[in-house]
Amino acid sequence: AIRMTQSPSSLSASTGDRVTITCRASQGISSYLAWYQQKPGKAPKLLIYAASTLQSGVPSRFSGSGSGTDFTLTISCLQSEDFATYYCQQYYSYPPYSFGQGTKLEIK
Amino acid sequence: QVQLVESGGGVVQPGRSLRLSCAASGFTFSSYAMHWVRQAPGKGLEWVAVISYDGSNKYYADSVKGRFTISRDNSKNTLYLQMNSLRAEDTAVYYCARGLAAANVWGKGTTVTVSS
Numbered sequence: 001a002i003r004m005t006q007s008p009s010s011l012s013a014s015t016g017d018r019v020t021i022t023c024r025a026s027q028g029i030s031s032y033l034a035w036y037q038q039k040p041g042k043a044p045k046l047l048i049y050a051a052s053t054l055q056s057g058v059p060s061r062f063s064g065s066g067s068g069t070d071f072t073l074t075i076s077c078l079q080s081e082d083f084a085t086y087y088c089q090q091y092y093s094y095p096p097y098s099f100g101q102g103t104k105l106e107i108k
Numbered sequence: 109q110v111q112l113v114e115s116g117g118g119v120v121q122p123g124r125s126l127r128l129s130c131a132a133s134g135f136t137f138s139s140y141a142m143h144w145v146r147q148a149p150g151k152g153l154e155w156v157a158v159i160s161y162d163g164s165n166k167y168y169a170d171s172v173k174g175r176f177t178i179s180r181d182n183s184k185n186t187l188y189l190q191m192n193s194l195r196a197e198d199t200a201v202y203y204c205a206r207g208l209a210a211a212n213v214w215g216k217g218t219t220v221t222v223s224s
Contacts (some may be wrong), residue, residue: 001170034210036153043203043217044145044153049210087153091209095167097143097155 002026002090006100012108017078021103023071023088032092035064035073038102039084047086048073083107110134110213112204117218120194130187130204130215138162138182141208144189146200147217154200157189158208172198194222 003026013019023033031051036044046055048064051071061076075082088100116128130142144156157168157178166178177190187204199222205211 032209038153043214044205044211045214046210046212049212055210055212089153089155089210094158095155096169097158099153099155102152 001096002029002093002098004088004090004098004100006086006088006103008103009101010104010106012106013078014108015078015080019075019078019105021073021086021105023066023073023100025069025071025090025092027093028068029090029092031067032090033064033066033071034089034091035062036087036089037082037084038087044087078105080107112206112213112215114202114204114215114218117202117220119221119223121224122195122222124194125190125192126194126220128189128191128202128204128218128220130189132185132187132206135206135213137180137185140206142178142180142187143205143207143211144178144187145203145205145211145214146198146220147203148197148200151200156202159187160208191220194220196222198222 005024007022033051035048038044052064063074085102085104087102111133113131120126143158159166159178175193179188201217203217204215206213
């Protein structure tokens with residue numbers, strides 16, 4: 001099974017900051033990677049798929065990059081509504097469709 | 109609008125069974141693969157199972173293989189998860205989600221608590 005590792009596990013930042021979250025796959029997954037945002041008590045929301053394609057309706061301050069084993073999610077100018085937990089997920093090889101452990105983005 | 113609504117959660121004793129349902133609306137259900145994903149209290153997301161658009165292919169996480177069965181009824185626009193031999197570690201919010209690859213539609217979830 002492919003293992004997904006996110007870093008950091010938690011992150012403190014301020015509104016207006018630029019933040020980057022990293023996701024590493026235990027083996028190459030080409031660009032078969034998605035990023036999700038989850039707020040407390042809510043279902044996950046798809047932000048990015050195919051490593052860098054923005055899901056319809058997602059603000060352009062979100063961007064994704066990478067291929068192979070190393071990927072990043074960048075939020076260019078943090079807004080208050082962006083404080084949440086973020087997960088990466090690979091869909092290159094399944095089962096399982098493995099998720100990263102999550103990165104909790106908190107207000108500094 | 110596109111919507112997924114889970115139901116069937118509740119409190120169940122270890123070793124017992126439960127069946128979850130996910131009612132789909134606003135899109136052509138029979139054209140999409142569907143997933144179940146769960147989240148234990150205070151923990152991250154764990155993928156559980158996926159079924160192809162026509163039900164011909166099913167895959168499971170090792171943690172539920174042999175105990176859980178995913179199925180669908182395209183005539184009723186409904187996805188199911190039959191959960192047998194439930195364990196305390198199956199306690200979680202269970203979400204259904206649409207899409208073979210990245211899941212772009214999610215339900216709000218239904219809570220399953222396994223406790224004596």
